Amino acid sequence: MSVQTLDRVVIRFAGDSGDGMQLTGDRFTADAAVFGNDISTLPNFPAEIRAPQGTLPGVSSFQLHFANYDIMTPGDSPDVLVAMNPAALKANISDVPRGGLVIADSNEFTKRNLAKVGYETNPLEDDSLDAYQVYALDLSGMAIAAVKEFGLTRKDATRSKNMFTLGLLCWMYDRETAGTEKFLTEKFADKPVIRDANLAAFRAGYAFGETTEAFANQFHVGKAPAAPGRYRQITGNRALAFGLLTGAYKAGLPMFFGAYPITPASDVLHELSKHKRFDVTTFQAEDEIAAIGAALGASFAGHLGVTSSSGPGVALKSETMGLAIMTELPLVICDIQRAGPSTGMPTKTEQSDLLQALYGRHGEAPLPVIAAQTPADCFDAALEAVRWAITYRTPVMLLSDGYIANGAEPWRLPDVSEIAPIDPEFATETNGTDAKDNATFLPYKRDPETLARPWAKPGTAGLEHRLGGLAKADGSGSISYDPENHDRMVRLRQAKVDRIVREVPDVVVDDPDGADVLVLGWGSTYGPITAAVRRVRAAGGRIAQTHVRHLNPPPANLGEVLQSYRRVIVPEMNLGQFAMVLRAKYLVDVESYSRVRGLPISLSELADDLLDIVQN
Amino acid sequence: MSVQTLDRVVIRFAGDSGDGMQLTGDRFTADAAVFGNDISTLPNFPAEIRAPQGTLPGVSSFQLHFANYDIMTPGDSPDVLVAMNPAALKANISDVPRGGLVIADSNEFTKRNLAKVGYETNPLEDDSLDAYQVYALDLSGMAIAAVKEFGLTRKDATRSKNMFTLGLLCWMYDRETAGTEKFLTEKFADKPVIRDANLAAFRAGYAFGETTEAFANQFHVGKAPAAPGRYRQITGNRALAFGLLTGAYKAGLPMFFGAYPITPASDVLHELSKHKRFDVTTFQAEDEIAAIGAALGASFAGHLGVTSSSGPGVALKSETMGLAIMTELPLVICDIQRAGPSTGMPTKTEQSDLLQALYGRHGEAPLPVIAAQTPADCFDAALEAVRWAITYRTPVMLLSDGYIANGAEPWRLPDVSEIAPIDPEFATETNGTDAKDNATFLPYKRDPETLARPWAKPGTAGLEHRLGGLAKADGSGSISYDPENHDRMVRLRQAKVDRIVREVPDVVVDDPDGADVLVLGWGSTYGPITAAVRRVRAAGGRIAQTHVRHLNPPPANLGEVLQSYRRVIVPEMNLGQFAMVLRAKYLVDVESYSRVRGLPISLSELADDLLDIVQN
């Protein structure tokens, strides 16, 4: 048996919702990451509700791409498909290119299970999979045998099949087993029987690979070059939670996080609720309006208010965002986008809340918008959102989406000590005089530099003041119906947001060959676009690429950049929302490349299309 | 005494909130309208809450412009100011051009009242009003005297001063008294003492004008030429309510109107609640979400669902609009805009909800948007919204604003028999076959022409079906997570809205002189822009004008029109929202002319600015 070296592999684990595929994928990913591969993952949950066992809608999958170089996406098509039942095979086989590897649990290919998904004969036995390398193995049977001695129920015993499978794959891809063993030991620390059974199944799987002659080869994917540093693997939602937490920490503020559960944003709530140690309070509200309301109240009280949701919940928050804009208090609103409109496809991804983020409020109600572009980048984006919110006393909208929220990649750990602190600069003294020339506090007297207003915490004697949603007089913040004052205040609020461009670095264009076509994206299309651009270049196409992270205010040089290309292509998972904004702002005929499938844009399709474009 | 003939007069009635100025203005307007003048009015309420008597915030005013020609606005500055107390004088005098007429109730210029608004000396007695023609008359004293015989309380007696004043002005402007006498007789039919006292005060005011020598002149403003027909005076909110009602009537559908009170939209609810006779049900909901929800439920049940609100309430409705878009049911959503953001200035006008109307929803959620341009036009706009909603099975957003909602103008009455009927075309039969080839109802099988889906009323046997917010399969409407289906459905919903362009007439440009500058507006700026354009032309400037009523989808020829002018100026009461849309859509460098003062754009300021532009 030999070890064959590969640059990259895409494995897709697929099974029934109850088969533990997410866990299997996670573990394999962790091992690959710790080993030093670059990784990118794509979990794919069934629709929110549980479908009956063994049916197509019940299939859950997890795709992992690992490589010895810097990769950008979880891959379009898997090299290896692990199918734990007929439904998993049927749902996924069409994505596997001919010649791909299929490992199937033959034990589950019973008449009944086959019938459930409409297979008339067993595909493992007829010739329908001839184009693939198929390994039909009795995975569950072997797992059950491996755990026999522990006296588990049949159900529990069968459950260990995922660990058996993981063991087998660890062997196939030449992985260390220590990480998973440690993981299992810790996870089941207080259920020793389950722990030992899982360990046994895992080891049995590994041993099966090693001893059986079923497999011709082991494969090895080397370490990816990576900037020196300490790394971990991280999902977008966790990184986002960490970014918020770190921001509050660097500002020396307790965080108040108000949320109402919603897919795919709930994990931000779940993550933060674990970190009370860091002075984070999570409030599970009765609805999204209460969630943002309480967060705004906490900001008024001098804490960092944060709220997070997905499209339908963010829609409900719009009225309160208007109040946050009027009261000019720090607030971070996270929108983890999913496929819409309405309930749409809650477990699928999309970028279609951009216009809601920019314009979804009544009146002139501007706020800054930042979009994260990869799972790890959610950390930086969230940290920046906190910084802007506090510095400029403004609600900030942070956009992520289901793809990066649930996907994972290696993250080079920052050193918290090196992150610039955020100064909330609470007001402590009066800053003006009233009509009678007494010293007074003017809550709307702005910092001439940032246009931010002072933030005075309740409890500070002498700075008592009232905020509210009514039009307010410049400076004093008293109710004002003066027409000129209103016009001025509307423009001041806009100017404050526009001025944040000071914080926005110019976009950098990656254009090694002096191309005349530019592809421009924002948010989670970063991975697919970058990968597609590589392919185009590899195929000899000249193409420039840039990615916008600050959607409002956009970078100062953006217009210039757009004008300097013959064609600008903007791939988005919506009907061209950012393209519209760019056209309006810069009067450049940017072309929207729109795919609204609830999936990340296909890198191969995009690469082909871009190649077509640059070659014309 | 002579009667002097004038082309136009602008009168502003101003007094304390309790002084009945709105009623006085209304009556004078009605008389002017019935006489045959063209009219335009601008009520100006104090902030929503009552201020203490005699203070500046408590001043309520009503401006009426009447003329012997077709006028466009209530006028920038009043020729005549009626000031019922010092606060009314102080709040309004700066708007009166030098030489203007001021009629003041000298009785109210007491030390106490003067002090309340910071007058140190009595302006009726010092020289501060030298630039005006001032008539300081004891209006309340004379009114009280006139009603003495009726034995009213002093408070009630004092109240009659507004009718005294009205009588005086009727004389001054050579008006018939019969209309007001009829009005008072009917209004106070069951309070004979009040009726007679008001009549007496009114007649006394008229007689005072006739007999005293205080006034040198009577004035006469002749009839305005008008298209032949029967006319009435109407406010925007009433016209809007009538348009909705007529639309439902022409469709043969009962109307279900769900609303939660909010300024300045409440009057639509108030008006419709009076018309149960026309099968209109009004539902005062617990909030705006319930209001739109119940309306959508009624549409599902086969009635015409309608909801109305202003910006803050419309924001709350966004999530449900998404459901309406997904279920493709008829629904009309009226947004009577007011000054924002947040609570803003509820009694003031603005056009700043346009982007919310177009984009304020999560996901790709397109809907048609129609904007009314004058009070009377609210009828046509509402009727059209109903027609589109029913024909295309779509929520339609109808935009009005505080200016036209409360303002009034003459309206040439339509003949309901001549309005084209609206066919709800309820589905009555199955329209497809299911997997087993049985006849079945496919709720998302579209009309190839309109792309509208069939609307089947509950109670129709055989067409039972389930709607919902989850992504749905093309045709059957079943839940679908298929990526290609989702992409197709997103585009189909967009295409359906885009296709409504079939209903949209091309914009017509008024360009008598072959100008190279075009001024383009939408909504309630119609009046000020048209008036300003007249002035520009009168001053020799060449300028073209067009006004857009269909904001989504816009008229087919709009791009072409924009491209054919050297400069395009877009005046809006916001920071340039429609300008942004035009730039994005047509890549034309339209220029935003933005005034955000909570007031209609000043016609004289606009005229000056436009003149500047065309002369450069």
Place this chain on the structure above:
Amino acid sequence: MTQTSPDQNSPAQTSSAKGLNRVPLAVTPTTRKDYTSDQEVRWCPGCGDYAILAAFQGVLPELGIARENAVVISGIGCSSRLPYYMDTYGMHSIHGRAPAIATGVATARPDLAVFVITGDGDALSIGGNHLIHTMRRNVNLTILLFNNRIYGLTKGQYSPTSEVGKVTKSSPAGSVDAPFNPVSLALGAEATFVARTVDSNRKHLSEVLTAAAEHRGTSLVEIYQNCPIFNDDAFTVLKDRDSAADAIVPLVQGEPIVFGAENQWGIVRTATGGVEVKEVAEVGLENVLVHDAHDPDPTTAFALSRLTDAGVLQRSPIGIFRSVERPAYDDLIREQVETAVGSDPADDAMVNDLLAGSDTWVAAEA
């Protein structure tokens, strides 16, 4: 052109039940199968929703109404998937808004039997306001509140009916929110019909649902529903054979409220106005409270609702707590409209008159 509301004047024979009195009867009797749609039912194995669906599909044919006149409106949640499985008119709407949407349906159409399917999160968290307003208005709806005391669809966060201290993904240190008692809340919100039943008791469930549908006005039925995936032990005491008899307190109209394997327990009034559990042998059957759901005063029903502790349920009355008559919102508002419309619908002339108002003038040909 004249305006008609054909749907409101259906000539068919209508139900004699008050709650359905303008709903046409089926010409040929329907069966459970008629109410089953072609969609595959998709809940987790063992989910209590299956039993409720089955009972509901069984009750509808019994009501005798025409299937096409049944409308089922839900919000969002596992439970709210139910309309897809019913071959009636239906809408799976948005989170928390089903009572509002159903209010529109019921007000527009007296000839429809309108059901709302909702969960403890949908009805009591985001939708709490619509729920209480619907009850105070007494809109003619039958609301099935599936209370699994958890957010099922979003994978198991605590809900407004979860017990204090509940550890979930969003409350790793235990939740600190005191729960609602849905029956108390409904009574405080002026509900005219409030009942509770259990997914696992098909007979009781069917009886309660039938009574609820036949009640005119809002009927709120709280259904204890097991979620084996995220909250499997929420109702163990009530469902466990050994403990159930001592834990479930059946309310039967006109009967003394007794329970226990030998009916050895009875409910008696306390001196301070509430109710408590006593041994029947000790107090005498004649001193046991006789259940009267029709009492116009909701106080005793409220007292009974307090028997349910909000923690790990140890004891809970099931049955109809309250069932009283009060005019339904939709009937009243329809009456205003129907009176105004009268027997002759508006015609063009009337609309023209309305538009014209009383002050018009004529501009002649120039």
Place this chain on the structure above:
Amino acid sequence: MTQTSPDQNSPAQTSSAKGLNRVPLAVTPTTRKDYTSDQEVRWCPGCGDYAILAAFQGVLPELGIARENAVVISGIGCSSRLPYYMDTYGMHSIHGRAPAIATGVATARPDLAVFVITGDGDALSIGGNHLIHTMRRNVNLTILLFNNRIYGLTKGQYSPTSEVGKVTKSSPAGSVDAPFNPVSLALGAEATFVARTVDSNRKHLSEVLTAAAEHRGTSLVEIYQNCPIFNDDAFTVLKDRDSAADAIVPLVQGEPIVFGAENQWGIVRTATGGVEVKEVAEVGLENVLVHDAHDPDPTTAFALSRLTDAGVLQRSPIGIFRSVERPAYDDLIREQVETAVGSDPADDAMVNDLLAGSDTWVAAEA
């Protein structure tokens, strides 16, 4: 860099009242004038809001707390203008959301005394859900619900407390909505402190507000407030000298509930669990119900709430219906956080550790 929450560890002396137990006391006593802002008060002449404002401005100094630690949050409505007139920290927020916003304030800051000012529309119509959830959680807030039984600010539409049949601009044929009884609703929503008082009775108003502020958890105070402009006769029976004695039923802790000019009327329990009015002479004072707001069972309080008819008010108890102890949401959740933070706040190393998690690897210099 270390993280501190200075506001939570104020060294100043704090109030001894439970509801304010972490709120610092004023160093020099405050007066009503200190609480008066420079904004001109703008309500209609004769509006009941004036009296409530005055009473509130009088109560705050009595509480002894530092003025800068008082926060007043309101929604939208005439009543909700109140914060502008208070020289404290405050927010005039948006319609219906004040309880949610105040929950954030109170949870973040135990050293603040947080008041919510709201109206019957603001609290019970659009804001109903936040209100009931606040009460069930028992967030430490004092809620002043100005009930004028009308929407004042929007010029007089009927509200969820208006009587059936009310003719307003939006209900020209008379409204058909049955109103809420705010006290019943609060009790159904698990409120721990529920009281009612009247704008015109300064002494009672002040006493009730003081008790409410001193209660830990949510205190709901319904205040009958006259709106002379749009609903002038809503409380005539209660305010008219001749009828008031027979209409107002004062609840006094530990005292028999009697009323009438000669205290000739008393409240007694009915046989069916409710309460009713009897002549004291007839039943004997010893049989009159003795008021106990501290009864852990809310049933009697609920029964008392039903004495108020929802129409033209003929009779109404005022005073504290219920006042019981239950842990406050904000205390509990803060306790979790404070315990986790402990005495040594997180430092860089701890944050670095958190970010790193347990599975890290190192990429060396290439």
